[in-house]
Amino acid sequence: MRGRPVRSGLAPTAFARACGGVAPTTGCRRADTRLRFAAPHAKLGGCIRATARHACRLPVNAYVAAPLSPTSPWVVLKFGGTSVATAERWRTILELASARRAAGARVVVVVSALAGVTDALKALCGCPRGERAAAVDKLVERHRALVAEMDLAGVERAEGWLASLRALATGADPDGEQAPDVSETGPTQYLWQAAIQAHGELLSSSLGAAFMTANGLATEWLDAREALLAREVPFLNERSRALSAQVQIEADPAFALALAARGSVFITQGFIARDGGGHTVLLGRGGSDTSAAYFGALLRAERVETWTDVAGMFTADPRQVPNARLLQRLDYDEAQEIASTGAKVLHARCISPCRRARVPLWIKDTKRPEFQGTVIAPMPPETAPSIKAVSSRRGITLVSMETAGMWQEVGFLADVFALFKQNGLSVDLIGSAETNVTVSLDPTENLLDSDVVAALATDLSKVCRVKVIAPCAAVTLVGRGMRSMLHRLSGVLAEFGRERVHLISQSSNNLNLTFVVDEGMLDGLLPRLHELLIRAGAMRTDDTALFGPSWQALYGEQARPVVQPWWRTERTRLLDLARRPAGDGGVGGTPGYVYHLPTLRARARALMALKAIDHVYYAIKANAHPAVLRTLAEEGIGFECVSPGELAAVDAIDAARGSRRLFTPNFAPREDYAHAVERGVTLTLDGLHPLRHWSELFAGHDINLRIDLGRGLGHHDKVRTGGATSKFGLPLEQLDEFVSLAREHAVRIVGLHAHLGSGILDANYWPWVYAQLASIAERIGSVTRLDLGGGLGVPAHPGEAPLDLAAVDAALMEVKQTYPQYELWLEPGRWLVAEAGVLLARVTQTKSKGAVNYLGCDAGMHALIRPALYDAWHPIVNLSRLDETATTLYQVVGPICESGDVLGSDRRLPEATEGDVLLIGVAGAYGESMASHYNLRPLAESVAIE
Secondary structure, eight states: OTTSOOOOSSOHHHHHHHTTSOOOSOOOOGGGOOOOOOOTTSOOOOOOOOOOSSTTSOOTTOSOOOOOOTTOOEEEEEEOTGGGSSHHHHHHHHHHHHHHHHTTOEEEEEEOOSTTHHHHHHHHHTSOGGGHHHHHHHHHHHHHHHHHHTTOSOOHHHHHHHHHHHHHHHOOSTTOOOOOOTTOOSHHHHHHHHHHHHHHHHHHHHHHHHHHHHTTOOOEEOOGGGTOBBOOOTTOOHHHHHHSOOBOOOOOHHHHHHHHTTOSEEEEESSEEEOTTSOEEEOOTTHHHHHHHHHHHHHTOSEEEEEESSSSOBSSOTTTOTTOEEEOEEOHHHHHHHHHTTOOSSOGGGHHHHHHHTOOEEEEESSOTTSOOEEEOOOOOOSSOOOOEEEEEEEEEEEEEEOGGGTTOTTHHHHHHHHHHHTTOOEEEEEEOSSEEEEEEOTTTSOOOHHHHHHHHHHHTTTSEEEEEEEEEEEEEEOTTGGGGGGGOHHHHHHHHTSOEEEEEEOTTSSEEEEEEEGGGOTTHHHHHHHHHHHTTSSOTTOTTTEEEEHHHHHOTTOOOOOOOHHHHTHHHHHHHHHSOGGGTSOSSSSEEEEEHHHHHHHHHHHHTOSSOSEEEEEGGGOOOHHHHHHHHHTTOEEEESSHHHHHHHHTOGGGTTOOEEEOOSSOOHHHHHHHHHHTOEEEEOSSHHHHHOHHHHTTOEEEEEEEOSOOOSSSGGGBOOSTTSSOSEEGGGHHHHHHHHHHTTOEEEEEEOOOBSOBOOTTHHHHHHHHHHHHHHHHSOOOEEEOOOOBOOOOSTTOOOOOHHHHHHHHHHHHHHOTTSEEEEOOSHHHHGGGEEEEEEEEEEEEETTEEEEEESOOTTTOOHHHHHOOOOOEEEGGGTTSOOOEEEEEEOSSSSTTOEEEEEEEEOOOOTTOEEEEOSOSSSSGGGOOOGGGOOOOEEEEEO
16 A cells, blocks of 8 residues: 555545645545545645644743654553543643653554544434534534634644545535435445544544644654554455454564654554555454554554553452452453453453564553553563452353254364354353353354344254353453462352352463353342452452552542551561560560550440440450450450350459450360359350250350351351351251250240351341341240351451441341340450451571572461461561562461461562561461460460550
C-alpha cells in the first residue's frame, strides 16, 4: 500500500477537506462507498488552524525539550473515551505527553472516540437513510461543543471529517451518490459501516492534535491506517474482516526512523486500520487498546501506557469484591488469562502484540496518575506461585453431547466440531468422558441468540444426544503454577461443593482453573471465594511486590482507615526489650513474647460495648499470662476454663476473684468435673457419658449443654469443632436421651452452648447459631441462657476484611427481638489477645538451596506451633530493617529438627544478616500457651507492656 495512489468513496473535494487539505492523487465512483486515505508518506500534517482567544493560552512550542536523536525511545500513551471527552481531560493528556517528551522519549498518543460517540455511530449505521442527517447533526454539535470548551476558534481537519461523515451517511456528496440503506448487506455495507464508525477516532484525534499544539506542545496528526494493515484470515467472514479485523505487527525500524524524521509527538487513532485494498476496517472490541499495542510493537517502544478510569487490574471485579487488591505486576500470560476470563480493564487481544515484541504494558488511572498501576512485562519465574485473580463471565451456554458411539470412534470429535464451525460458533472450555463431551460457548466471542443455538442443537442431534444448559457462569482462578497450588484449595473446592457445578476445566498451560455453575449461583460467590483464597494462602496478598492496595482503600467513599499495628510505634522499645535480659525488664533475649495491654483493653471494651451480649467470658486457653488475665478481669470480663489448672490460674489473680467462671471440659476425667462442682463453677457437659455414669455428681445442679449443630466452620480442619468428625458437642440425635437422663437425675439444663470453630469472619454466623439454639431451647423448656461460643476471626493475611463487630451486634439484636427471653453469652479467646501479642526472634543463619532462600531464627515450632499445626499465617517482618526494601523471598524456619518447623513460607523481606530481630505478629493467642520443650529447648520468656 505504501507509496501508491489511493481512491476514496468521497469526491476529490470532499476528501481533500477530510484529509485537512491534502487531496488524493485519484478519485473514484461512489459505488465503492469506502473511506480510504492518503498515501502513507504524504503530508499528513494538513493545516490545523486553531487560534487563541485568550492571552493566557500557552504559545506554540511552549513545552521546550532537548532535541532527540533518531534512535530515542518511543512511548505509546493510550486514552479511552472518557479520557478524551472534556477539555480538562485533554489537559491531563497534554501534561502526560509533555512529561514523557521532556524525559527524552518520542510520544505516540492513541485515542478512542469521545465517550458515547462510537455507540452513536453504530446507531447511525442502523438508521433509515432519511433519519441519518439528524443523527449527524447531533454528532456535529457534540464535537463543536468540545472545540468551544477547548477554547479553539475552529479545527479545519475536524470540520473535514464532519463533512466526510455527513457525505458517507446521507450520500450528499457532489457526485450525488446514495449511501446504502439499512436493509442492505454484504461487503459493501460492512465496509461502509467501518468507514462511518472510524470517524469517531478521526475526529477526536484531530481535536486533540489541535488542542495540544495550540497549548504549546507541537503535535503531529498521524493516520493510524498508514501503519496498521489488516491481515487476511481465512476463517473470518466478510463482516468480521470489516468490523473485527486482525493485524499482524512486527517491529519496523524503517518506519520508526521515518516517523522520527517528521516530529517527536504524534497523535493517532485507536480502533481503525486498513485492508489490503486500502479500505478502512475496524479492530472490533477493545480496538483502541489493541491499536496502542500494535504501535508499541511496531516502534519497539520502551513501553505502552494504557490510561483509563481505574488504577489497573485487580484480583477480582471491584464492583463485586470491594476488597479486591491491585495487581502491581503481571506477566503477559497471566494478564491475558485475567483479561480473557472476565476482567474489563484491558482487552485480551492487546496483550499478544506487546508480548511478541517484549514491550511492557502499563495500566494507569487518568484521574489519579499518582497511583501505582499495573505493569505487564516479562517476569522471572516465581519460586512461590500465587493465584492472582478470580474472575467471572455470565451468559455462558453449555452444550452437552452424549452417545455411546463416541468411545474410541475415529473422527467423531472432528465431525462434531465441524458442526460448530458450520454454525459460526467458537468453543471455549471442553470436558470429556467416555460417552460425553461438554463444551462452553462464551457470548463475548459468539452471537448466542436462540436461533443460532437451536440450529446447532438440530445439527448435533443427528450424531448424538444434545442438552443445552443455560444461562451459566464461568468462575476462573488465574495464576501461574495452578497445579502446584491445588493442595491449598480445599476450602475453595468445598465452597463449590455447595453450588451446582456443571463443568470443571484446568487449563493445559497451568494458568487457570475454571468452574461452570448456574448463573444464579454467581451472586455473592466471588467475595466468598476471594476471601477463601487469601485465607488459604493461595492468593499471596502479603507479597507487596505483586499486590497493591485494595479497591476500597484506593477509591472507597467510606474506606476503612489503615490502622497501623501497635508494634510499629513501639519498634525502638521492642528492639531494646529483645536485647535486655529477663531480670532487667526485657524478655530474656529471644525468642520472647511481648503483650501490649492497651491493645488488649481496647479489644475488651469493644466486646463489652455490644448491646446484644449479656455476658462475655474469656477462653483462657488462648493465653493465660497473669497480666492478660488481670487486665481482662479489670474490664469486667469473666473466664471460661477447660481444666483445673486454668481454674487455679484465675484464682491466682487478685483482680479475678469473684469473677464469673465457666468450666467447659471435653473428655476429661471424673475428678475434673467433681472439682468444678465442689467449687460451684458453672459446668458445661457435651456428651451422654457423664450423666449415664456419674449422675450423682450433677444431681440437683444447674448445667449448660454443648450441642453439635451438625457442621464445623473455621480456617482449618483442626479448628472446626462441629460435625461428625469433631469430638465436641452432643449430637442432636442424642438430645432426647440427654434431656430424659437429666430429668431422671434432677439435673436442670439452664443453658445451651454451641461453638463450631475458630477464625470466623462472617457476621451472619452468630445470629444463625442464636436462632438454632433458641429453637432447641424451646423444646427443652428450662433454658434461660444461650452461649454462642467464640470463634470471632482475626484477619491474618493482608487484604482480609476484619470481622464487622457492629454488623454482628445488629444482627444479633434482630434475632433477639424474636427470642428476648434468653440471655446471650459469648466466650472468645483469640479475638481478644491475638493482635495484642508478638513474638520476637533473632536471625541465626541464612542458606540457599536451588531457588529457595532459607532464613533461620531462634524461634521455631517449640515457641509457635500454629503454622505447623494449623497452616496458620502470621505476619513476619525484619524489625531491625523495617523501612528497608523487601527484596528477597525467604522460607522463615526455626531450629527444631523437623521439616515442619516453618514459621512462614515465601515471605518477601529485606536481605537479612545474623543478629537481625524478626517480629512475628498476631501471636498473642495460642503461642506461649501451646509452647513446648521439644528438642529440650527452653520456653520463650514473656513480658507485658503498657
